Each structure stands twice: as C-alpha cells, then as structure tokens.
Amino acid sequence: MCNFSPKYASETMPKNTSHSAKSMLNLSALTTWVIDKSSRFFIDIAHAMAYLKTVLKNVITKPFEFQEFLKQCYQIGNKSIGLVSITGLIVGLVLTIQSRPPLVDFGAVAMLPGMVAISIIREMGPVITALICAGKIGSSMGAELGSMRVSKQIDAMEVSNTNPINFLVVPRVLAATTMIPLLTLYADAIGIFGSWLGINIKDNITIALFLNQAFTQVDFMDIFPAVIKSFFFGAVIGLVGCYKGYHAGRGTESVGVAANSAVVTSSLLLIIVDLIAVQITDLL
Amino acid sequence: MEKQAHTIIDIKNLKKSFGNQKVLDGVTLQLFEKENLVVLGKSGSGKSVLIKCIVKLLRHDEGSITVGNYELTNISEDDLMQVRKKIGFLFQGAALYDSMTVRENLTFALSRLNKEFSKNDIQNKIVEALENVGLPDSIDKMPSELSGGMKKRIGLARTLVVNPKIILYDEPTTGLDPITSNEISHLINDTKTKFNNASIIITHDINCAKTVADRIAMIKDGKIYKEGSLQDFLNDTDPYIQSFFK
Numbered sequence: 001m002c003n004f005s006p007k008y009a010s011e012t013m014p015k016n017t018s019h020s021a022k023s024m025l026n027l028s029a030l031t032t033w034v035i036d037k038s039s040r041f042f043i044d045i046a047h048a049m050a051y052l053k054t055v056l057k058n059v060i061t062k063p064f065e066f067q068e069f070l071k072q073c074y075q076i077g078n079k080s081i082g083l084v085s086i087t088g089l090i091v092g093l094v095l096t097i098q099s100r101p102p103l104v105d106f107g108a109v110a111m112l113p114g115m116v117a118i119s120i121i122r123e124m125g126p127v128i129t130a131l132i133c134a135g136k137i138g139s140s141m142g143a144e145l146g147s148m149r150v151s152k153q154i155d156a157m158e159v160s161n162t163n164p165i166n167f168l169v170v171p172r173v174l175a176a177t178t179m180i181p182l183l184t185l186y187a188d189a190i191g192i193f194g195s196w197l198g199i200n201i202k203d204n205i206t207i208a209l210f211l212n213q214a215f216t217q218v219d220f221m222d223i224f225p226a227v228i229k230s231f232f233f234g235a236v237i238g239l240v241g242c243y244k245g246y247h248a249g250r251g252t253e254s255v256g257v258a259a260n261s262a263v264v265t266s267s268l269l270l271i272i273v274d275l276i277a278v279q280i281t282d283l284l
Numbered sequence: 285m286e287k288q289a290h291t292i293i294d295i296k297n298l299k300k301s302f303g304n305q306k307v308l309d310g311v312t313l314q315l316f317e318k319e320n321l322v323v324l325g326k327s328g329s330g331k332s333v334l335i336k337c338i339v340k341l342l343r344h345d346e347g348s349i350t351v352g353n354y355e356l357t358n359i360s361e362d363d364l365m366q367v368r369k370k371i372g373f374l375f376q377g378a379a380l381y382d383s384m385t386v387r388e389n390l391t392f393a394l395s396r397l398n399k400e401f402s403k404n405d406i407q408n409k410i411v412e413a414l415e416n417v418g419l420p421d422s423i424d425k426m427p428s429e430l431s432g433g434m435k436k437r438i439g440l441a442r443t444l445v446v447n448p449k450i451i452l453y454d455e456p457t458t459g460l461d462p463i464t465s466n467e468i469s470h471l472i473n474d475t476k477t478k479f480n481n482a483s484i485i486i487t488h489d490i491n492c493a494k495t496v497a498d499r500i501a502m503i504k505d506g507k508i509y510k511e512g513s514l515q516d517f518l519n520d521t522d523p524y525i526q527s528f529f530k
Contacts, residue, residue: 155341156379160393161365
C-alpha cells in the first residue's frame with residue numbers, strides 16, 4: 001500500500017532537484033495514493049455486495065435456523081429495551097420542554113402534543129432507536145462474530161457441515177430487521193408518554209386529552225413510512241454488524257476493530273438511509 | 285477414481301500462496317489407514333495450511349488432494365459434505381462454541397453431520413464420547429469453566445462423537461503443561477487403538493511426536509523435507525533435523 005506523504009517525497013529527493021521535478025514527484029505520489037485508495041474502496045464495495053448476495057441467498061435456503069432466530073430476537077429485545085426506554089422517555093421530555101416556549105410565544109401551545117408526537121413518530125423514534133441499537137447490538141454482533149472468527153469457531157462450524165452464514169448471519173440479520181421496528185414503536189410510545197410528563201411540568205393535562213390532541217394531528221402517512229424505514233434500519237444494523245465480525249482479521253485486536261467499525265459504519269449508513277427515506281416519503 | 289486400498293489421503297504437488305508468499309510449494313504426501321502421521325516443521329512452515337486444505341477450509345492453488353474416492357479440487361457441495369463426515373478436526377485452541385455448553389457443543393456437531401440420529405442416540409453418543417476423554421462430569425459446563433487441557437479433551441470428544449475415519453490434530457499440545465501434553469498425546473494413541481482411525485498430527489512438540497508417531501513428515505520451505513519413521517529421524521545427521529530432536 002502506498003502511504004502518500006508529500007513531505008516524505010520532497011525529503012527523499014536530491015537537493016538539486018528542480019521545483020517542477022518536485023511537483024511532478026508529488027503529483028505522481030498523490031496519483032498512486034488516490035488510485036490505491038479508490039481501488040481499495042471499490043474492492044470493499046464489491047466484497048460487501050458479494051456478502052449481501054450470499055446473505056440474501058441464504059435467507060431463502062433451507063434449513064432456516066428458527067431457534068437461533070428466536071434466541072437473537074430475545075437477545076436484541078432484552079439487551080436494548082432498557083436503553084430504548086430511558087432514551088425514548090428523555091427525548092419526549094426534552095423535545096416537549098424545548099418546544100414549549102416558542103409555541104407559547106405564538107399562542108399555539110395546544111399544538112404541542114401533536115407536534116411532538118409527529119416529531120417522535122416520524123423521525124426521533126426510528127433514528128434514536130436505530131442509533132442506540134447500532135451501538136448496542138451492532139457492536140455486540142461485530143465483537144461476537146469477530147471473536148468466533150479469531151478463535152476458529154466459524155471454521156469449526158464449517159467443518160461440522162454447517163453453513164456459518166446460514167447459522168450465524170441470517171438469524172441475526174432477520175432478528176434485527178424484526179426487532180428494530182418493534183423497539184421503534186415501543187420507543188415512540190415511551191417518547192409520547194415522556195412528552196405528556198413534560199407538558200405536565202407547566203400545565204395540567206390528562207393523558208386522555210393529551211393523546212386526543214396528539215393523535216388528531218398524526219395520520220397513517222406519519223406512521224407507515226417510519227415503520228418501513230425502521231425495517232431498513234434493522235437490516236442495516238444486522239448486515240453491517242455481522243459483516244464486520246464475520247470478516248474480522250486475525251488476533252484479538254481485530255475483534256475490537258470489528259466492533260468499533262460495525263458501530264461507525266452502521267451509524268453512518270443509518271443516517272444515509274434516513275436521508276433517502278425522507279426524500280422518498282416527501283414524494284408520496 | 286478408486287485409490288490404492290490403504291491410502292486414505294493422497295496429496296500431490298500441493299501449492300498454496302497468500303499474495304506473494306508461497307506457503308506450500310509442491311507438497312506430496314500420503315496418509316495410510318490406521319496410522320498416526322506427524323507433520324513437523326517450524327512455526328509458519330505451512331503445516332496448519334496443509335490440513336486446512338484437506339478439509340477445504342482453504343482452497344489450494346495447484347496440485348491435488350484425494351480423500352477416499354473424492355478429489356477435492358472441483359468437489360461439489362454434497363461430496364464435500366461426505367468428505368467432511370469422514371474427517372474430524374481438532375483445532376489448536378479447541379474452538380469450542382463459547383455460547384454453548386459442552387453438551388450443546390457435541391450435539392451441534394453430531395446432529396448436523398448425522399441427521400438421522402434420534403435425541404436418545406445423540407445423548408448416548410455424547411456421554412460415550414465424554415467418557416472416552418475422561419470428562420463425563422463436564423457435560424453441562426460452559427467452555428469458559430474449563431482449563432486448557434479440558435478444552436482440548438472436549439474438543440477431541442466433539443471430534444470423536446461423529447466417529448470420523450480420519451482425525452486432523454492442529455497442534456494438540458500447544459500451550460499445555462508437560463503433564464497435560466503427555467496426557468493428550470496418550471489420548472491420541474488411545475483414540476487410534478480404540479477407533480482404528482488414521483490421524484495427521486501437526487506439531488512442533490517433539491515429545492508429542494515421539495509418543496504418537498508411526499511416521500513423520502517434516503516440512504521445510506513449503507516442501508516435504510524428509511519423510512520416515514521416528515528412528516529414521518533420530519538417526520539422521522542432517523543439522524536441520526537434529527535441531528528439532530536435540
């Protein structure tokens with residue numbers, strides 16, 4: 001691999017090298033660096049696509065590891081529900097407290113429940129839940145599969161005539177795809193409850209009235225795209241977490257790298273998927 | 285193609301490189317029925333790569349590997365499954381599944397290689413395999429509760445439970461104290477006596493080699509440097525060979 005370093009290139013040149021020759025050498029090093037980086041990027045993309053194709057093929061290949069799928073659903077739900085509850089509650093609460101003063105200024109405080117509910121259902125619930133799960137589940141998948149790769153457990157599985165993609169990756173990806181939307185709906189409910197608590201700091205409003213005001217302004221097209229989006233978020237978290245772990249290098253260091261990379265990559269991809277989803281929803 | 289009756293693995297001119305690094309550069313080797321073949325060599329000499337090619341965990345670049353009647357170069361998935369049914373692989377660190385108990389580790393291997401077995405058959409075979417390695421009481425323990433030597437034994441039980449004709453041992457005594465190493469070496473011999481299987485034992489532990497070897501092959505620079513009995517190696521005056529046996 002070429003490490004581009006204009007400083008190094010100029011230091012290693014003879015002192016009588018002309019300015020234009022130095023520029024040419026720097027340009028050449030830069031070109032090599034760019035070609036190397038971009039080819040590596042495209043090779044990574046090709047690997048990821050091949051992996052995606054293998055996973056999708058294995059989703060419809062028998063046997064389906066149902067027990068493993070249920071176990072992963074339980075793990076994902078169980079691991080994340082506490083964090084999702086606390087975060088959902090705080091987001092609802094904070095969003096309400098922050099939004100109240102401007103609405104009071106405009107005399108539109110009655111709009112607060114609806115506005116917060118729409119914010120939570122359309123954006124905050126799915127994105128915050130997905131980001132939390134990317135940290136919690138994505139890293140766990142990356143570390144677990146990475147550790148299995150390093151300690152040769154994946155090889156042992158293959159020798160036992162078990163397809164590791166079928167046994168390890170498919171149930172995790174499907175479990176994440178199933179559980180993230182459920183966790184999102186749960187986070188939405190907790191967030192809306194948090195919003196009711198937030199309103200009750202300054203006002204006094206019953207939960208029934210609050211919900212009535214909130215859901216008057218929420219319609220099907222607020223909920224449906226958000227749920228669909230969260231399926232994709234779940235798939236991204238599962239696919240990236242498993243990809244990073246499954247392709248971890250040798251040595252214990254690579255387990256940490258896989259876990260870290262799973263979180264960073266899936267978080268970035270979640271934001272990109274969210275952007276695309278918002279654009280599509282906007283067209284509907 | 286039908287192979288000579290007593291040859292169960294036939295490796296011819298095997299080559300394997302990783303990038304520019306040639307690891308195996310024309311290895312030719314046979315494993316005969318009911319023998320323990322020890323493959324000796326320095327660390328990084330390609331010993332583990334050799335046995336990984338035999339179970340197709342790694343794909344070789346050139347040459348041929350024949351296991352029984354199956355040639356592995358362009359083998360189909362179904363045939364590879366048949367080959368893997370015949371071969372047990374004991375990994376260096378035992379590679380027990382962390383998230384499963386000992387019972388589940390053995391059940392996993394057995395139920396996937398022999399789908400016709402009932403739950404009772406599986407339980408009986410697991411108990412028998414654990415008794416064979418002297419650890420029947422560890423059946424419900426997690427791998428994290430086992431010592432290094434116990435892990436190796438359970439790894440061997442997981443290998444034996446599927447009743448393989450060939451066992452590949454990847455450095456079975458590495459990281460163990462001399463007493464446990466000796467126990468594992470004797471366990472390898474007991475396994476051979478009891479089950480009549482053939483084994484390839486990858487090691488650089490000379491005491492283990494002396495205990496288990498019917499025949500020794502030494503790898504150097506990606507090729508078989510010398511092949512023969514333990515006595516042949518002990519009598520050899522070649523300084524490289526002697527450096528192993530001093």
